[in-house]
Amino acid sequence: xxxxxxxxxxxxxxxxxxxxxxxxxxxxxxxxxxxxxxxxxxxxxxxxxxxxxxxxxxxxxxxxxxxxxxxxxxxxxxxxxxxxxxxxxxxxxxxx
Amino acid sequence: xxxxxxxxxxxxxxxxxxxxxxxxxxxxxxxxxxxxxxxxxxxxxxxxxxxxxxxxxxxxxxxxxxxxxxxxxxxxxxxxxxxxxxxxxxxxxxxxxxxxxxxxxxxxxxxxxxxxxxxxxxxxxxxxxxxxxxxxxxxxxxxxxxxxxxxxxxxxxxxxxxxxxxxxxxxxxxxxxxxxxxxxxxxxxxxxxxxxxxxxxxxxxxxxxxxxxxxxxxxxxxxxxxxxxxxxxxxxxxxxxxxxxxxxxxxxxxxxxxxxxxxxxxxxxxxxxxxxxxxxxxxxxxxxxxxxxxxxxxxxxxxxxxxxxxxxxxxxxxxxxxxxxxxxxxxxxxxxxxxxxxxxxxxxxxxxxxxxxxxxxxxxxxxxxxxxxxxxxxxxxxxxxxxxxxxxxxxxxxxxxxxxxxxxxxxxxxxxxxxxxxxxxxxxxxxxxxxxxxxxxxxxxxxxxxxxxxxxxxxxxxxxxxxxxxxxxxxxxxxxxxxxxxxxxxxxxxxxxxxxxxxxxxxxxxxxxxxxxxxxxxxxxxxxxxxxxxxxxxxxxxxxxxxxxxxxxxxxxxxxxxxxxxxxxxxxxxxxxxxxxxxxxxxxxxxxxxxxxxxxxxxxxxxxxxxxxxxxxxxxxxxxxxxxxxxxxxxxxxxxxxxxxxxxxxxxxxxxxxxxxxxxxxxxxxxxxxxxxxxxxxxxxxxxxxxxxxxxxxxxxxxxxxxxxxxxxxxxxxxxxxxxxxxxxxxxxxxxxxxxxxxxxxxxxx
Numbered sequence: 133x134x135x136x137x138x139x140x141x142x143x144x145x146x147x148x149x150x151x152x153x154x155x156x157x158x159x160x161x162x163x164x165x166x167x168x169x170x171x172x173x174x175x176x177x178x179x180x181x182x183x184x185x186x187x188x189x190x191x192x193x194x195x196x197x198x199x200x201x202x203x204x205x206x207x208x209x210x211x212x213x214x215x216x217x218x219x220x221x222x223x224x225x226x227x228x
Numbered sequence: 229x230x231x232x233x234x235x236x237x238x239x240x241x242x243x244x245x246x247x248x249x250x251x252x253x254x255x256x257x258x259x260x261x262x263x264x265x266x267x268x269x270x271x272x273x274x275x276x277x278x279x280x281x282x283x284x285x286x287x288x289x290x291x292x293x294x295x296x297x298x299x300x301x302x303x304x305x306x307x308x309x310x311x312x313x314x315x316x317x318x319x320x321x322x323x324x325x326x327x328x329x330x331x332x333x334x335x336x337x338x339x340x341x342x343x344x345x346x347x348x349x350x351x352x353x354x355x356x357x358x359x360x361x362x363x364x365x366x367x368x369x370x371x372x373x374x375x376x377x378x379x380x381x382x383x384x385x386x387x388x389x390x391x392x393x394x395x396x397x398x399x400x401x402x403x404x405x406x407x408x409x410x411x412x413x414x415x416x417x418x419x420x421x422x423x424x425x426x427x428x429x430x431x432x433x434x435x436x437x438x439x440x441x442x443x444x445x446x447x448x449x450x451x452x453x454x455x456x457x458x459x460x461x462x463x464x465x466x467x468x469x470x471x472x473x474x475x476x477x478x479x480x481x482x483x484x485x486x487x488x489x490x491x492x493x494x495x496x497x498x499x500x501x502x503x504x505x506x507x508x509x510x511x512x513x514x515x516x517x518x519x520x521x522x523x524x525x526x527x528x529x530x531x532x533x534x535x536x537x538x539x540x541x542x543x544x545x546x547x548x549x550x551x552x553x554x555x556x557x558x559x560x561x562x563x564x565x566x567x568x569x570x571x572x573x574x575x576x577x578x579x580x581x582x583x584x585x586x587x588x589x590x591x592x593x594x595x596x597x598x599x600x601x602x603x604x605x606x607x608x609x610x611x612x613x614x615x616x617x618x619x620x621x622x623x624x625x626x627x628x629x630x631x632x633x634x635x636x637x638x639x640x641x642x643x644x645x646x647x648x649x650x651x652x653x654x655x656x657x658x659x660x661x662x663x664x665x666x667x668x669x670x671x672x673x674x675x676x677x678x679x680x681x682x683x684x685x686x687x688x689x690x691x692x693x694x695x696x697x698x699x700x701x702x703x704x705x706x707x708x709x710x711x712x713x714x715x716x717x718x719x720x721x722x723x724x725x726x727x728x729x730x731x732x733x734x735x736x737x738x739x740x741x742x743x744x745x746x747x748x749x750x751x752x753x754x755x756x757x758x759x760x761x762x763x764x765x766x767x768x769x770x771x772x773x774x775x776x777x778x779x780x781x782x783x784x785x786x787x788x789x790x791x792x793x794x795x796x797x798x799x800x801x802x803x804x805x806x807x808x809x810x811x812x813x814x815x816x817x818x819x820x821x822x823x824x825x826x827x828x829x830x831x832x833x834x835x836x837x838x839x840x841x842x843x844x845x846x847x848x849x850x851x852x853x854x855x856x857x858x859x860x861x862x863x864x865x866x867x868x869x870x871x872x873x874x875x876x877x878x879x880x881x882x883x884x885x886x887x888x889x890x891x892x893x894x895x896x897x898x899x900x901x902x903x904x905x906x907x908x909x910x911x912x913x914x915x916x917x918x919x920x921x922x923x924x925x926x927x928x929x930x931x932x933x934x935x936x937x938x939x940x941x942x943x944x945x946x947x948x949x950x951x952x953x954x955x956x957x958x959x960x961x962x963x964x965x966x967x968x969x970x971x972x973x974x975x976x977x978x
Contacts, residue, residue: 153618156704157568160711 140180143188144173172199229300229330230456231352232486233344234369234425242456242486243344245352247330249303252281252292252543253310255317260293263314270306273298281320281543284630284686285601292320292543300326311546319546324534331514332535337361338510338517339369361511362637364644364664368507374424376436379403385435393436397422408443412451415440419452425487427453428503432491433522437461437482455486462518483518495521497667504660505667512638513671525674529634532671533678533686536634544685567722568700570707571773572763575937577718578820580728580780581737582755582788583706583744587642587669588723589676590635591750592698599629600679600688616694617701623694630686635675642668699723706744706752713740719763721775726761733757734783756782759818762937764792767929770936779934781815793930797889800926802850806837807930814934827938834931834945841920841927851918852891852909860886869894873908880911897922 138146148155148170155163173180176195185191229247234240255263267274275296280289297303307322321329331337336357345353359366375396378385393404393411395418402418404411429436437453441461444451454461462483482489490506492498497506498521510520513528514535520528537544585591592598596616602624608614614622623629645665652658679692699722707717710727719726729736737754744752761780766772777791793799794807810830817823840846855870861884864871873892874884884890891909897919899905907916928945935944 159570159707159717161716 137184140177140188140191141174143180144170144177144192147173147189147192169196172196175199229326230485231355232455233342234371238370240423240425240455240486241346241350243346243350243352245330245334245355247300247326247333248275248296248298249300249326249329250294250296251303251307251322252279252294252320253314253317254290254292254320255314259314259317263293263310263317266310266313267295270302272302272306281541283543283545284537285605287606290543320543321538322546324544325515325519327516327519328514328531328534329538332538337512337514338520339507340511341366341369361514362641364641364648366511371425372422373397373426373428374418374422375428376432377430378436385431397424409447409449412440412444412447412449416444416449416451423455427484427487427489429489429491431493432489433481433494434491437489438463438480441482453482453487453489454484459485461485481518481522483522488517490517490521497521497525497670500670501667502663504663505670508664508667509671512641512668525670526678529671529675529678530685532634532638533630536630537686540630542630547685566696568703568720569722569775570717570720571775572719572726572778574763574765574771574773576760576762576820576823577728577758578760579730579732580718580726580758580761581732581740582758582780583725583727583737583741583752584755585702585706585723585750585752587639587672588699588702588750589695590639590672592695592702593675593679594632594636594639595749596694596698597623597625597629597632598679598691598694598698599623599631600686600691602627602629602632603688603690603694616697618697619693621690621694621697631675631679631691635672638668638672638675642672702748702750705748709744709747710740713743715740718761719775719778724755726763756784756786756788758782758788760820760823761788762934764933764937767933779811779814781817785815787811787815792933793926798853798855799930800851800853800923802837802841802846802923803926803930805850806834806927807934809833809837810931810934824938827935827940830931830935831940831944834927837927838924841923844917844920846918846923848893848909848912851893851923853894854889854891856889857884857886867902867905869897869906872902873906876903876906876908876911882910894919894922 151166155166158166170192173192173195176191176198180188180191180195183191229245231243231245232240233243253263264276267276275294275298277294278291279294281292282289297306303326307319311319311322334355336342336355340357340361341359342355342357344355347353375394377394377396379392379394393415395402395404395415397418404414440451441453443449462481462485464481464483481494482491490498490503495506497509501509506517506521509515509525509528510517513520513531515523515528515531534544604621605624605627608622608625611622611625614625616622642665645661645668649658649661649665652661676692676695679687679695703720703722703725706725707720710717710725713729715727715729715732717725718728727737727740734754734757737757741752741754758780759782761778763773764777764779766774774791778789779792780788782788789795789811792807794804794811810833813830813833814823814826817826853869855873857870857874861871861874861878863886864874869892870890873890877884877890892906893909893912893916894905895907895916895918896904897906928942931945932940932942
């Protein structure tokens with residue numbers, strides 16, 4: 133069974149390829165960040181394919197944002213827990 | 229052609245060599261007839277014949293009329309009139325200076341050791357060089373040198389100041405004083421008695437010689453500046469030109485016959501590479517010393533290309549002087565990407581290695597055969613190895629181009645000088661070798677600019693684009709190799725990389741350079757390992773990195789400083805001195821921890837200078853600000869400080885042009901009345917005072933430029949007694965930018 137349209141994963145790969153010169157001129161640490169972003173875009177492949185928008189890069193950007201937002205929320209939760217734990221451990225008279 | 233030779237017995241000879249310069253022209257048959265008739269009416273002997281010659285890169289030869297002019301003195305006026313009379317003909321070989329043509333033709337060069345057959349009436353029958361311009365171990369002829377300079381050392385005597393004339397000969401110094409007639413008489417006496425080969429002056433071109441000549445003329449006294457008394461003194465008017473987005477002022481020139489005049493204050497080559505460097509350039513470029521001293525380095529590299537063309541029998545097209553038109557930003561974006569720059573990671577870093585590709589652009593031209601006629605040749609279109617990365621061009625794999633052929637011996641000679649330098653322990657010999665290799669470096673540096681420059685004889689924009697495309701690819705290759713080996717790229721500019729890897733030492737960086745050289749085919753060397761290096765942020769936005777602005781201390785203790793006040797010509801001496809002293813203090817640190825401990829001492833230095841300024845001790849020399857006029861002084865529309873100073877000089881009748889450097893002092897920078905804000909140094913008399921607050925601002929900026937990445941703020945500088953602590957703002961102890969290795973006391977997060 134052949135497909136006429138590229139799958140969303142293929143579209144992401146095409147997008148990655150189109151940025152290859154940009155990626156090459158990034159420092160290694162920044163290349164790793166860029167790769168993580170495109171990996172995030174792939175996470176929402178099902179939703180992206182379902183929407184089937186003409187400009188898939190928009191969909192990819194929003195997918196990246198979703199993953200970023202989830203990461204921020206997770207970190208926020210962790211910070212709240214750690215802060216609570218620190219305050220509990222601090223007893224008067226003991227220097228930090 | 230008059231040729232001056234210094235005999236082995238020490239006698240100086242003026243000889244005549246019957247040199248017959250030629251030029252070529254191509255024109256339709258009817259026009260050719262007219263030209264032939266025109267030439268028959270010329271006043272000197274002219275030989276003509278039709279010959280076959282090639283244009284650069286042409287596959288088929290061109291039938292051209294060869295015109296041999298038997299009187300070299302007639303060559304320039306005759307060809308000029310010919311071009312005017314027949315503007316539709318194509319001219320070749322018409323505008324190359326004759327001394328250069330003579331050198332190419334006879335295989336000679338300035339100051340060459342040579343052998344000549346001479347007739348009794350001092351005519352040269354045959355002459356040949358006994359050495360090659362590519363020899364590195366040459367000796368110079370024993371030149372008698374006389375030095376002339378004004379007594380005081382003003383920033384520019386043309387802007388004011390007067391005094392006696394100092395003459396130095398064989399290490400002896402004489403001061404010529406008295407009225408004008410005395411000075412002229414005594415100088416004439418010294419010139420005739422000692423008969424120097426070389427007149428080395430300070431301000432000779434724009435000030436000393438024109439004045440001396442005028443005085444002698446007015447007083448009707450003889451003054452034997454020329455050795456060749458029959459010939460006039462060569463002179464050229466002062467002018468300004470636009471180069472590398474800067475206006476440059478060129479003082480006039482006074483060139484002598486039978487004797488060399490070099491002005492230390494009007495020679496880029498002399499200032500950058502010394503007399504040894506200037507001679508080196510003149511020898512390889514085959515341009516006589518007086519011209520080489522006063523011309524741009526580009527003329528040198530052009531001359532070398534012209535020689536290659538002449539020897540190959542390639543026609544040199546006549547070029548009218550047409551500067552390159554300004555391009556729009558969009559055009560530049562597409563055609564002129566230039567080299568790659570990775571903005572630095574701001575902050576101070578430890579154990580950083582700097583790797584530099586040596587002469588990257590010329591090496592690319594030689595290795596990949598980039599030349600105007602080899603780019604997009606017909607024969608190698610489908611050759612995959614001929615492809616230029618990124619862009620659609622290719623270079624020829626079959627024929628070596630004119631530019632690579634010209635540059636290869638230059639690269640080779642510089643490499644030999646560098647090897648000799650490494651092998652010698654004699655400091656004086658090393659210094660000479662260094663001057664010579666850096667003279668060659670300058671020729672190589674500008675060679676690239678002449679690939680795509682419209683004024684260049686053999687330039688083509690595709691060749692220029694190919695070189696930068698290769699350079700970008702090679703820099704990225706180097707970065708990839710380094711990153712694969714665990715290095716972090718801190719900063720990179722076109723052909724230099726700053727890398728760091730915890731625990732890496734000299735041997736590791738050398739090994740890395742070796743791998744990059746092998747993989748890319750271009751030599752890269754370790755410039756040095758820094759104990760620490762600080763990449764400094766923009767003054768406007770402290771979060772924004774700026775390329776090529778840093779201070780670093782090498783393992784051997786030497787410092788490398790770029791982009792800060794100390795290196796800027798417009799910073800006043802007192803600010804430079806304060807910054808230098810601060811850096812000397814910080815330079816004692818071997819690690820970042822030690823560096824941080826030295827901050828209070830550095831701040832104390834700044835405070836000492838501030839007190840000195842406030843108490844009014846600073847002198848004119850310490851306060852003078854040098855600024856180059858970016859346009860004609862009349863064209864300024866805003867009352868900038870340099871413009872006000874320029875107006876003051878103009879009002880006193882001192883001629884100024886764009887590119888001239890003026891010196892001024894800030895007297896009251898905020899004054900309502902503009903003329904009160906600054907005073908030109910040349911016009912200062914007994915009563916003047918300076919604006920301490922304005923200088924303090926400059927001092928503070930200079931200090932913060934270096935210290936702000938270490939957490940020092942304006943407050944720390946202002947408070948006189950408070951010891952400096954680490955910043956206690958709410959920032960996290962983690963610092964992603966600079967001080968990664970540094971241990972700061974951790975605080976709890978509240």
